Amino acid sequence: IYEETKEKYKLRILAGKNGMDNVTGWVHMLEDETIINRFSGEELAVTTGMKAGNEGWLLRLVSSMKNAESTGIIINTGMYLKQIPEEVIDWCEAHDFPLLEMPWEISITDLIQDYCMRIMSQMHKERQEALLFERLLRGKEVPEDFLEDIGNRYNLDGTFRIFCLLPNILQRKVPVPSVRAEAGKRVRPVAERKQNQIPYFLIEVNDLYILAINDFPEEKAEELICQMKSIFSSFFEKKQLSLGIGPACRGIYNLKQALGRARIAVQMSRQMGRPIVDFNQMGVFGILFSTE
Numbered sequence: 001i002y003e004e005t006k007e008k009y010k011l012r013i014l015a016g017k018n019g020m021d022n023v024t025g026w027v028h029m030l031e032d033e034t035i036i037n038r039f040s041g042e043e044l045a046v047t048t049g050m051k052a053g054n055e056g057w058l059l060r061l062v063s064s065m066k067n068a069e070s071t072g073i074i075i076n077t078g079m080y081l082k083q084i085p086e087e088v089i090d091w092c093e094a095h096d097f098p099l100l101e102m103p104w105e106i107s108i109t110d111l112i113q114d115y116c117m118r119i120m121s122q123m124h125k126e127r128q129e130a131l132l133f134e135r136l137l138r139g140k141e142v143p144e145d146f147l148e149d150i151g152n153r154y155n156l157d158g159t160f161r162i163f164c165l166l167p168n169i170l171q172r173k174v175p176v177p178s179v180r181a182e183a184g185k186r187v188r189p190v191a192e193r194k195q196n197q198i199p200y201f202l203i204e205v206n207d208l209y210i211l212a213i214n215d216f217p218e219e220k221a222e223e224l225i226c227q228m229k230s231i232f233s234s235f236f237e238k239k240q241l242s243l244g245i246g247p248a249c250r251g252i253y254n255l256k257q258a259l260g261r262a263r264i265a266v267q268m269s270r271q272m273g274r275p276i277v278d279f280n281q282m283g284v285f286g287i288l289f290s291t292e
Contacts, residue, residue, distance in 0.1 A: 001118055002100075009106050011074065014084060015092035015099040022071045022098065027115040029108065030073075033061045041069040044115070046108050049081030058088050066097045073097075074111070078104025130203040133212075137205065139256035147252075154199045158215040159248040160255055162262040163228065165209040166242045166270060167235075208266070212255065218248070229276060236275035242266050245278040 002011065002020065013020070025042030031050045045065060051057045058081075062073060075084055084101065092099040102111070129150075132142045147156065199214035216224065228243060235241035244266025249258035261279045269277040 001115055004118075005111075005114065009111050010103050012101045013098065014101050015089045016072060016095070016097045019072065019096035019098045024071045024115070024119065026119060027112050029112060030061070033057075033064050036061075036064045036068050036070075039065070039068040039070055042071055043068070044071040044074070046074045046076065046102075046112060048076045048079060048108070052081040058085060059091060062088060062092055062097055062099065063095075066095055071098065072100065074100045074102050076102050076104055076106070076108055129201070133201050133203055134205055136252060136255050137210065137212075137259050139253075154214045154252070156252045157250070159250050160252065160258055161213050161216055161221075161248045162246040162255070162258045163211040163213070164244040164246070164259070164262040164266040165211070165232070166207065166244070166266045167209075168240050168242070168270075208263075210259065210262075212258075216248075225276065225278070239273070239275075241275070242269035243276045244269050245276065245280075247280050 001024065002013075005011065023042050024044045025040075027044045027046065028039075030036075030045035030047045043065075047061070049058060058075075065073060075081060077084065084099070089099060091097075102108075129146075132146050135142050150156070198216055200212060202209070202211045204210070213224075225245065229236070232241055232243070236243075244262045244264070246258045246260075246262030246265060249255070265277040265279040265282065268282060269275065
């Protein structure tokens with residue numbers, strides 16, 4: 001969004017450039033830090049700095065937002081806050097927390113409305129895409145124009161590797177919605193990081209969360225598995241989640257087979273009480289589970 005709107009709203013990045021890949025789920029007007037405890041993550045805040053006269057207020061605000069896993073903050077300078085304190089800029093830079101400045105003459109209302117409309121449009125597009133990706137995973141046909149569209153982002157003839165995340169719904173305390181939240185907040189930035197730029201899609205199908213990664217270098221597979229283990233460590237420790245990893249398959253029309261093998265791996269993960277199972281390492285068990 002920033003690149004598309006920086007000139008229109010005269011936005012300027014002051015700090016936290018390394019965090020600009022963060023996903024933005026919604027935009028809020030924020031003048032009181034007490035509501036941050038209601039944030040769920042991925043919020044972008046816009047403030048006039050009305051309370052900036054209170055010593056240390058702005059620094060407390062950005063640190064609280066960072067702790068709440070918010071996306072970043074835009075400060076509308078010129079009225080209540082003439083200049084952003086250096087200590088705030090330095091803190092945001094040190095913690096990769098995006099800090100942007102927007103001049104007072106720019107309408108906060110226009111920016112928030114514009115950003116929220118863009119976010120809703122993107123969410124609608126992602127929902128439509130998820131339905132069509134699910135058809136591919138089930139081995140069903142999809143419209144040619146959909147394949148043409150995603151062909152600009154994915155190598156359709158390349159390799160796909162599927163990760164199946166299965167929450168343990170038998171445990172009453174398992175926070176199923178938070179599994180999806182963690183997958184969105186933690187996995188996406190890894191895949192979208194500029195040095196990676198890995199094509200992927202992440203969807204929910206029945207009781208599974210399915211992450212499919214396109215053309216991921218095989219030599220980095222172990223590194224990615226370690227990252228997944230770290231991302232969901234708290235769920236694994238409480239036996240609230242099982243992860244099955246399928247082997248690489250070639251071509252988007254073979255996603256059904258790839259998903260089938262990832263399901264076998266996650267089934268073994270659940271039955272054996274192991275947090276992660278890679279189909280490639282199942283050996284004879286892969287054959288046995290495949291015949292069940």
